[in-house]
Amino acid sequence: MVYDAGHYDVIVIGSGHAGVEAANASAKRGANTLMLTLNLDMIAYMPCNPSIGGPAKGVVVREVDALGGLMGQVIDKTYIQMRMLNTRKGPAVRALRAQADKPLYIAEMKHQLEKLDHLTIRQAMVEKLIVEDGVCKGVITETGAAYYAKSVVITTGTFMRGTVNIGEISYQSGPNNQRPSVKLSENLEELGFKLVRFKTGTPPRIHSKSIDYSKTEIQPGDDQPGHFSYETKDKIIDQIPCWLTHTNEVTHKIIDDNLSLSSMYSGQIKGAGPRYCPSIEDKVVRFHDKPRHQIFLEPEGRETEEVYVQGLSTSLPESIQEKMVRSIAGLEKAEIMRSGYAIEYDTVVPTQLWPTLEVKNIKGLYTAGQINGTSGYEEAAGQGLIAGINAAASALNIEELVLDRSQGYIGVLIDDLVTKGTSEPYRLLTSRAEYRLLLRHDNADIRLTEIGYRLGLIDEERYQKFQTKLTLIKEEQERLQKQTIKPSDELNVALEKVNESHLKEPVKALDLMRRPEIDYSFITQFAPADKEIPNDVIEQIEIQAKYSGYIEKSLQQVDRMKKMEEKNIPENIDYDAISGLKEEAKLRLKEVRPLSVGQASRISGVNPADISILLVYIEQGKIATVS
Amino acid sequence: MNDDTIAAISTPLGEGAIGIVRLSGEEAVKIANRIFTGSDLTKVDSHTIHYGKIVDPKTDEMIEEVMISLMRAPKTFTREDVVEINCHGGLASVNRLLELVLERGARLAEPGEFTKRAFLNGRIDLSQAEAVMDLIRAKTDKAMDVAIKQLDGKLSKLIQRLRQNLIETVAHVEVNIDYPEYDDVEEMTKGVLLEKTTDVYQEIEKLLLMAKQGKILREGISTAIIGRPNVGKSSLLNTLVQENKAIVTDIPGTTRDIIEEYVNIRGVPLRLIDTAGIRETEDIVEKIGVERSRQALKEADLILLVLNNNETLSDQDRQLFELVNDLELIVLINKTDLADKLARNEVEQLANGHPIVSTSLIEERGIDELEEAITSLFFGGQLESADISYVSNVRHIQLLKQAMSALDEAKSAIDLGMPLDLIQIDVTRAWSILGEIVGDTVHDSLIDQLFSQFCLGK
Numbered sequence A: 001m002v003y004d005a006g007h008y009d010v011i012v013i014g015s016g017h018a019g020v021e022a023a024n025a026s027a028k029r030g031a032n033t034l035m036l037t038l039n040l041d042m043i044a045y046m047p048c049n050p051s052i053g054g055p056a057k058g059v060v061v062r063e064v065d066a067l068g069g070l071m072g073q074v075i076d077k078t079y080i081q082m083r084m085l086n087t088r089k090g091p092a093v094r095a096l097r098a099q100a101d102k103p104l105y106i107a108e109m110k111h112q113l114e115k116l117d118h119l120t121i122r123q124a125m126v127e128k129l130i131v132e133d134g135v136c137k138g139v140i141t142e143t144g145a146a147y148y149a150k151s152v153v154i155t156t157g158t159f160m161r162g163t164v165n166i167g168e169i170s171y172q173s174g175p176n177n178q179r180p181s182v183k184l185s186e187n188l189e190e191l192g193f194k195l196v197r198f199k200t201g202t203p204p205r206i207h208s209k210s211i212d213y214s215k216t217e218i219q220p221g222d223d224q225p226g227h228f229s230y231e232t233k234d235k236i237i238d239q240i241p242c243w244l245t246h247t248n249e250v251t252h253k254i255i256d257d258n259l260s261l262s263s264m265y266s267g268q269i270k271g272a273g274p275r276y277c278p279s280i281e282d283k284v285v286r287f288h289d290k291p292r293h294q295i296f297l298e299p300e301g302r303e304t305e306e307v308y309v310q311g312l313s314t315s316l317p318e319s320i321q322e323k324m325v326r327s328i329a330g331l332e333k334a335e336i337m338r339s340g341y342a343i344e345y346d347t348v349v350p351t352q353l354w355p356t357l358e359v360k361n362i363k364g365l366y367t368a369g370q371i372n373g374t375s376g377y378e379e380a381a382g383q384g385l386i387a388g389i390n391a392a393a394s395a396l397n398i399e400e401l402v403l404d405r406s407q408g409y410i411g412v413l414i415d416d417l418v419t420k421g422t423s424e425p426y427r428l429l430t431s432r433a434e435y436r437l438l439l440r441h442d443n444a445d446i447r448l449t450e451i452g453y454r455l456g457l458i459d460e461e462r463y464q465k466f467q468t469k470l471t472l473i474k475e476e477q478e479r480l481q482k483q484t485i486k487p488s489d490e491l492n493v494a495l496e497k498v499n500e501s502h503l504k505e506p507v508k509a510l511d512l513m514r515r516p517e518i519d520y521s522f523i524t525q526f527a528p529a530d531k532e533i534p535n536d537v538i539e540q541i542e543i544q545a546k547y548s549g550y551i552e553k554s555l556q557q558v559d560r561m562k563k564m565e566e567k568n569i570p571e572n573i574d575y576d577a578i579s580g581l582k583e584e585a586k587l588r589l590k591e592v593r594p595l596s597v598g599q600a601s602r603i604s605g606v607n608p609a610d611i612s613i614l615l616v617y618i619e620q621g622k623i624a625t626v627s
Numbered sequence B: 001m002n003d004d005t006i007a008a009i010s011t012p013l014g015e016g017a018i019g020i021v022r023l024s025g026e027e028a029v030k031i032a033n034r035i036f037t038g039s040d041l042t043k044v045d046s047h048t049i050h051y052g053k054i055v056d057p058k059t060d061e062m063i064e065e066v067m068i069s070l071m072r073a074p075k076t077f078t079r080e081d082v083v084e085i086n087c088h089g090g091l092a093s094v095n096r097l098l099e100l101v102l103e104r105g106a107r108l109a110e111p112g113e114f115t116k117r118a119f120l121n122g123r124i125d126l127s128q129a130e131a132v133m134d135l136i137r138a139k140t141d142k143a144m145d146v147a148i149k150q151l152d153g154k155l156s157k158l159i160q161r162l163r164q165n166l167i168e169t170v171a172h173v174e175v176n177i178d179y180p181e182y183d184d185v186e187e188m189t190k191g192v193l194l195e196k197t198t199d200v201y202q203e204i205e206k207l208l209l210m211a212k213q214g215k216i217l218r219e220g221i222s223t224a225i226i227g228r229p230n231v232g233k234s235s236l237l238n239t240l241v242q243e244n245k246a247i248v249t250d251i252p253g254t255t256r257d258i259i260e261e262y263v264n265i266r267g268v269p270l271r272l273i274d275t276a277g278i279r280e281t282e283d284i285v286e287k288i289g290v291e292r293s294r295q296a297l298k299e300a301d302l303i304l305l306v307l308n309n310n311e312t313l314s315d316q317d318r319q320l321f322e323l324v325n326d327l328e329l330i331v332l333i334n335k336t337d338l339a340d341k342l343a344r345n346e347v348e349q350l351a352n353g354h355p356i357v358s359t360s361l362i363e364e365r366g367i368d369e370l371e372e373a374i375t376s377l378f379f380g381g382q383l384e385s386a387d388i389s390y391v392s393n394v395r396h397i398q399l400l401k402q403a404m405s406a407l408d409e410a411k412s413a414i415d416l417g418m419p420l421d422l423i424q425i426d427v428t429r430a431w432s433i434l435g436e437i438v439g440d441t442v443h444d445s446l447i448d449q450l451f452s453q454f455c456l457g458k
């Protein structure tokens, strides 16, 4: 029996990493928001590795934070280990990564959401969308509750018709034996969605007491742990180390001998898996001559003895998993607590979405997270945030947000998805970003805080703090630009010490800082600041001085890109009527329906001549469009 | 998107015709001005014509005397600033001009791009949109056709290989960035990166050299024989012609009644040119003045300067040396059958490293050595076998040069101590420029490479 259970502005289905950010953003924008999820004890649950961040992904966490999202603050409160990666490389690729305390992360996230105004949280299984005349008006749960809303966001992750596979065992299930979401998936199909099946996997978890750590190598956190959120204050906490060990020939032989029993190799699994997260079976098969593979042992939290065996994702039968694990140094007596498994699930072909993450054919309906073909907590969070912002926008008739490829990794991610689609679970990599020098983790606040403030996601106090930082950067840059450093014996001795050549002529302080071995602290010995300059300000000044040439080049490219991005394509354009276009280009353009010429130019199969023709066609205007 | 400035040769290519290099865009005037000595083009009125010289700012070398028409927006074909450089030279000099403006910041126009701009800027009537689109399609297809024809399988394979080298290197840098903790992957160092970039750089350099050779093979080495009266120039010409059973073509000269000869030296066609009437010339300076003779001689790929072994060096000889010193030059000391009166030391000094060959044309001695010297000057001694591929398409050559300069930037970034992830930007750029030659610019292949090359993941 269906009953009217209430009316909202926005409904978010799911409370994974996408769902929580969507709900948070929507509520913060003032939309009356309802979040429905299968299990309230599993909010922002991490079904796989207990870590957040890393190259590209870590930048996303900071972007989410700069737009008022939760992930950064919550991980800062609950991490057990923090490391800055790529410290010896350039500033564009430095990245933070945290080991998470999984149970604590869930508790903290749940509490953050519970404290929000405008947000209602409810445990429920959604089975059906209410769609009338191509407009989504609400959802119906398995208990017959009909919730109505102006917009709906689906973030149901790997639950969609999920199937868990362990050896020849296979059963319908969401991750970690949660209930799968079958009816909703079927409903999407009925509504005309194109769905494809993807797969991913996870390694076994083992009991810490059964590990002989003496045979492994310690991987401690940083002495001075950084943090993700621009709001978090520096603090030192007790960190918990990870441990490193390796597979060996014996491990590989066990895998080789039992390959046919793996769900992935027996043909039981058909979905496309991610190349960047291969199972151990894949690694052994594809890189047969590698004598060993790294295995990181990562604690799942402070108050648990469960340890995640990173590097050993598998769908071999349980009995083989045990043999395999025990062949590894330090794990000879390992006790498996949960088996590794592979999961297959439905995803929505993402070219069915606008860059706002709204579904092209159903107004008011948005999808975000793993359901869009991505993989990873951060990728989910970034999309959830954008979908939440835009669902609220459409419900309340306020400003939408689409980030372009120069504004954030989130922009790159979504543009890739909706423009190119994906043939495997999509993961962010720094190399996917053509302007990665601009998309640094240190400047996510500079890139996005203004937007966050304008959209009502960043409060006044934080915004003022941010303004102060900007002013400080500018003033200090100007000071260094004006102040001259003269050659002196003292200076030249100091230069020698850092392997730099002597100074012969006076130079501006800022120019001296462009030398590779000279940093801000060196400069202030000879041109001291008149006030205290915080580290994050110093960082900006150094980076902008040292890499100005490259930054300048990137900015020019961005300018060029933006011009193409500003050329809008009318929504009702009739590609078939454009005679000069190649057939393949027509097909792809009709499928993606790009909003701008810039977006069109990124579609594979659309070449520069097609773009020229398109430009001419648009310019001549209004003839031969579909009415 | 029309913020960049485009350039192309805008007359049908052909011998004799006036060649025009046309520029359109915001920077058109600035770019032309950078290589033009004459009036300051940035200051002159619109729709005016200027006489002057084109000079390569890098070498200060004078390239060509030209007429420049300058037309400022909006009253131009494209409604942008347009500059047309008119020159008299044949294919070679128009190409040279094009190269120069491309080096100075213009971009080679896409097929039909001037028309496209004219249209987009509202210069061409909307009703003609259809025609414009057809033109773009047709010109693109034709250019592709030509490009494909001019890029044979071997060359394409070679470029693919270079790209593969680059992308493997880039993938290596990338994997260190995206998977910093994987110790299975050895760390890419700047040393290795430098080595790999340099390798590819040199290969491209070789390709471009071969392109030059290919052009020579197609068009012949234009050669001028100069020297004082009676040193043996005519004898040299006749010897070469007879020796080599020359492919003699009787083309009546236009300036004077002379004959242009092609002779075949060990498979290399020598085109004995008549530049401004100075082929086999003894009184060039008197006739046209120092500066113009220098210019005229520059047209030649090769200068054969003949001296008489039986006489002392004269001021006229010295003056000739001065004229040709920075050109490809072979010095002939002829009449070695007669008594040595020529001061060898001074000749060597004046030759300044250019090869010197002793001959006696009467006794037919030294001809082999001369032929040897010619082939080694242009082909490093060994002429590649005939089936070798040459890059001949202007666009391809331009792209190769761009790739080289991207690699050059990468190399200097390494010197400057820039981090790998920034150096990588230019290496990737070189890779994608090369991709344009073989028609493959899909960015995702980097990611494919990453995962096929390395074993990554949880």
Ligand SMILES: Cc1cc2nc3c(=O)[nH]c(=O)nc-3n(C[C@H](O)[C@H](O)[C@H](O)COP(=O)(O)OP(=O)(O)OC[C@H]3O[C@@H](n4cnc5c(N)ncnc54)[C@H](O)[C@@H]3O)c2cc1C
Pocket: A013, A014, A015, A016, A017, A018, A019, A036, A037, A038, A039, A042, A043, A044, A045, A046, A047, A048, A049, A124, A125, A126, A127, A155, A156, A157, A158, A159, A160, A175, A176, A180, A181, A184, A200, A201, A202, A277, A341, A342, A343, A368, A369, A370, A371, A374, A375, A376, A377, A380, B458
């Ligand atoms: C086995 C496994 C291995 C993985 N391995 C990796 C990896 O190696 N690397 C990596 O980056 N990522 C991995 N992931 C992916 C990562 O866990 C996800 O990308 C991320 O959690 C996705 O977040 P999400 O919010 O989109 O979906 P999820 O976190 O899956 O959340 C979905 C939410 O929707 C709710 N829900 C589902 N159906 C309904 C319904 N009908 N009604 C109401 N609520 C519903 C659920 O209760 C849940 O709250 C793995 C995931 C799994 C399951």
Ligand SMILES: Nc1nc2c(ncn2[C@@H]2O[C@H](COP(=O)(O)OP(=O)(O)O)[C@@H](O)[C@H]2O)c(=O)[nH]1
Pocket: B227, B228, B229, B230, B231, B232, B233, B234, B235, B236, B334, B335, B336, B337, B338, B359, B360, B361, B362, B363
């Ligand atoms: N002894 C000798 N006489 C030569 C040689 N080469 C050319 N001559 C003679 O020098 C004279 C001038 O030669 P010519 O080729 O007409 O010289 P040009 O005025 O430079 O063209 C002729 O009588 C030639 O026969 C040589 O190698 N030895």
Ligand SMILES: [Mg+2]
Pocket: B233, B234
């Ligand atoms: Mg003569």
